[in-house]
Amino acid sequence: MTDITTQLPQCWQDVNDALSAGIDRLILFGPPGTGKTYAGLTLGNVSRGAFRVVCNEDMTEADITGHYKPAGDVWNWKDGQVIKAWQGDGLNGGRVVADEIDRASGDVLSVLLAMFDTPDSATWEHPNTGQIVRPLPGFSVVMTTNIEDMRELPQALKDRFPVAIRINEPHPNGLLTLPEDLRAAAAASADADRDRRFSLRAFQAYAKLRQQMERERAAKIIFGQQAQSILDALAINSVSEVV
Secondary structure, eight states, rough: OOOOOOOHHHHHHHHHHHHTTTOOOOOOEETSSSHHHHHHHSSSOOOOOEEEEEEOTHHHOHHEEEEEETTEEEEEEEEEEEEEHTTTSSSSEEEEETGGGGGGGGHHHHHHHTTSSOOOTTOOOOOOOOOOEEOOOOOOOEEEEEEOOOGHHHHHHHHHHHEEEEEOOOOOOHHHTTTTTHHHHOOOOOOOOGGGGGOOOHHHHHHTTTTTHHHHHHHHHHHHGHHHHHHHHHHHHHHHHHH
């Protein structure tokens, strides 16, 4: 378990509790830049490996199951991320983190649904050996999406992932990557109205820029029309901390 140095918001406590209870199919949804991928890769038992798959329109089945790769005059088989996770350490399965699952094409989504099915149903025939491969015990999947309404996901996908947790606050360990004076504003901005919503990445970029230029200019570059609102929030937080 990753070390947590501050009190967890409720959404993150729910994630910890779900993983501790043995939930092996979990969806994390909500605003971008709050640490959903970080959670999948680090929280719970990932000692047998955590393998990331970033879904997009160009993704193919080869990214999932594997493909042949040239090595000189020989073509060798290279397992895909899901097969690697199925095999884990050879005794127990690892974890797949499927990022932005809503961006997967229909064909790829069909393959993922088959690979993420129950252990009794999920099988794959190795094209090189003909071996029938199944996920080893302990295999788990954490899927992430930035959608706000779970009804937008296919029903077949939701059926395989009955536990879905909306992440509406940045993970505390993510906030610790920011200078202390930016943390409160970053936490408040993560789930604000869409035109006032900014991820941890935006505040990390602002922290770098303000080291090289005036804060007002850095804020304008990063936050655009909301720059003054962010600066005002930072000023209020600074006064509150002093009081």
